[in-house]
Structures are given as structure tokens and as C-alpha cells.
Amino acid sequence: STQALNNYPSQPILYLVNGVSFNALNKPQNAIDTLEIGLDYIIDDTKMEADFYTQISKAYTLLNNTTKAKTFSDKAKQLQNTN
Structure with missing residues (x-):
């Protein structure tokens, strides 16, 4: 997927x-x-x-930064509730 990002840098799905x-x-x-x-x-x-926010939350969880993980998890939930 890194090569795809180099070829199509404005496609968010690749990120x-x-x-x-x-x-x-x-x-x-x-x-x-x-x-x-x-x-x-x-x-x-x-x-x-x-x-994206869910994955960022998972990454912060892996880094043991529970505060930031919760912040991004909450952002994801807020967006999911608006749909």
C-alpha cells in the first residue's frame, strides 16, 4: 500500500x-x-x-496512551452516531 500511496497520494482509503x-x-x-x-x-x-479515528485510537492504545486513545475513540463514536 506504500507504493499505491506514492502513485495516488490524494486517495484517503490508501492511507x-x-x-x-x-x-x-x-x-x-x-x-x-x-x-x-x-x-x-x-x-x-x-x-x-x-x-480513521478508530484506527488512530487503536494505535494510541498500542502505545499505552489511553487518554489520546479515548479522545479518538470518542471522536469516532460521535461521527458514527451522526449517521
């Missing part, structure tokens, strides 16, 4: 897939960095935005 992969590989800081960039490319897609 999401990359972030999920980094979380699965136990590389949470890479996940956070990638997901935060991808958030800037989301336009009018609250479902995808919620997915």
Missing part, C-alpha cells in the same frame, strides 16, 4: 489501509503518522473519517 497494516504489524507510530496525513484528504465521508 486508511496503510494505517490498518501498521497497526497489525505493531507499528503504531507509523500508523498514526499515516492516518493523520490521510485525514486531510477526506471530503464529506463521515464513515471513513470515523474509521
Whole structure:
């Protein structure tokens, strides 16, 4: 997915897939960095935005930062409740 990001840098789904992969590989800081960039490319897609926040929350959980994990989890839940 990294090569896809290089070829299509404005596609937010690729950042999401990359972030999920980094979380699965136990590389949470890479996940956070990638997901935060991808958030800037989301336009009018609250479902995808919620997915990004959920993955960022998981990454912060892996880093044992429960405060930030809860913050992003709450953002995701808030977006999910608006749909």
C-alpha cells in the first residue's frame, strides 16, 4: 500500500489501509503518522473519517496512551452516531 500511496497520494482509503497494516504489524507510530496525513484528504465521508479515528485510537492504545486513545475513540463514536 506504500507504493499505491506514492502513485495516488490524494486517495484517503490508501492511507486508511496503510494505517490498518501498521497497526497489525505493531507499528503504531507509523500508523498514526499515516492516518493523520490521510485525514486531510477526506471530503464529506463521515464513515471513513470515523474509521480513521478508530484506527488512530487503536494505535494510541498500542502505545499505552489511553487518554489520546479515548479522545479518538470518542471522536469516532460521535461521527458514527451522526449517521
